[in-house]
Amino acid sequence: MDIILGYFLYGMSLLTVGGIYALLALGLNVQWGFAGLFNAGIAGFAAIGAYTYAILTTAESKFHYGGLELPLLVGDVMAMVLAGVIAGVIGLICIRLRADYLAIATIGIAEIIKLVLKNESDITNGPRGINKIPRTWEHFSEERFYSSFPLNVINSSDSWQMFFESIARWWWQPFFAGTIILIVLFTYVLLEKLRTSPWGRMMTAIRENEMAAAAAGKDVTRRRIEAFILGALIMGLAGAFLGQHLRLIEPTQTFDPSKMTFLVWVMLIAGGSGNNKGAILGAFLIWFIWSSSELVTNGMIEILASIFDSVDISILKNRAGFIRMLFIGLLLQIILQRFPKGILPEKRPAVSGKI
């Protein structure tokens, strides 16, 4: 029974993180797939979301600014807003230039965000990071939440405490995973509506032929900034949920600019850029490969070590992560060269209405 429960919880965490990456990939799809904007600073936007959420919702702590204890939903919304604002500023500066410049600027912004998070220790606790971030659903079993609105209306603190002690510790996991999946689906429906709307078709037109779109009277720069901000909003939300999932965030490892950004890129390109379904499929697929390859490499190391006595297990374990990264990198190169359209190629929306 324990084994089944273990698999169930592993599946839940796969769904949770896969869903978070699916959100990031959907955000990137708006920027890259719809509008052709190269964002190399995904980790930066996710970090903004995570830190905004964390600072607004955590309890008082002597390590970082906080104690605002705002409702979690406010944290989620503000995470989106702040990521969007920063995207707007970058957009105003670089969007007119060619994609390469935007790539350089976004990688720079991600670095600057990391610097700020590392150096402003009064607010962010510097490299040590923020701990005890309240997680949606699980937070109900914390005292400050069950003793306040809305739970205190239903029942008294003592009986809530009894209730949460009586149920399994992992009760929140399916709810948390479910919430994220619902958000992914909601975002998907919204983006599909956008893609087939006049706005979406205009984006495709601008991406495919900027001059022609401009000649047809479309405000190219404005539309691009809109797409960039919309993508960043989604990334900020994904960041907020990543913060909730991890509960402890710090600037360098959690939001490793190259690793996280890179994984999202591989996901989108493998799934099919321009296709929202592809983005979600790619995210879950690559995340599944990524996390199961950890089991595979660990198993292979055990086998190697049992065959050759001289093999030093600790060195191999230490470096297994890099081998996985290497393979994911090669996978991207193969997809780029052989299947540039991805698993689910982009489908252009049919022309609606009468011509």
Place this chain on the structure above:
Amino acid sequence: MWESFGFEFINFYFIPGLVLGCIYALGAIGITLTFGILRFANFSHGEIMMTSSYLTWEFIMIFTSLGILAHPLIGAIPASICAILLALFVDRFFYKPFRNAPTIMIVIASFGMMLIIRSMVQVIWGPNQLTFVKGIAKPNAYIRDLTASFDFMLLIPNKHFSILIGTVLIMLLFNYLLSSTKIGKGMRAVSDNPDLAKVSGIDVENIIKATWIVGGFCAAAAGVFLAMDTQFIESTMGFRMLLPMFAAAILGGIGRPFGAVAGGLIIGLAEELSAYPWLGDGPVISPGYKSGVAFSIMVLMLIIKPSGLFKGKVF
């Protein structure tokens, strides 16, 4: 004047800034060449730098095990050859297939190469820092005594001295290559107008190979100089260099190698001088934000004049 202001300023801010600027300049040459000739922002350039410093470390280890006490610059010779081969290899198998594709494909490919090369180094040498040169770098006694006799004491460690001299030599060589050789002229022609260069009978593929050789060599030199300066190597050092190098290339104007050199020197000096207590006692910009300086200069340049100081290209 010298005692109260100049001594500290020149020795502890200006010279380190100049050294850092030289390293950025060498790295930016490769970036601006590939940007100008192949027309894409090469994200894997910093990793070539990093790899060559690891290779140098490895060669020094090999030499030492053979009983030869090698200076890093001697280890750098075989390392730079390996770095050039690596750059050519990467171009052949990962960039060449995209020659006729939209350039953004090659940018994504180079973004992927960045991770691949770094992971490879981490697999081979491990993720931890390695000591490149042991000990504290003492100022060169001869220069110190000579300048002190003129009331103008300069404290230049030997490592800084060799970096400055080495950079000047490479620049002179590079200048000769660009202005006086057939290959250099071809590179400038392709950078200006690839179609015109092609119909004039220039073998563009050869020029691209030459670009990788020159860029790879400069990157290797920059990597070794950086390792000599900081005295340790780690797998993220290339990525840390990437942003200042891009900033230098954009500041100098894309496709303008000497602009990139000027840009590199400006960025290096600006980063070091930003820590000088210009106003009051504390540094103007906290040292933690040093790497933000390059980015701000780059963003400012992109707003005011995207073509850079020396009329580079804007794509």
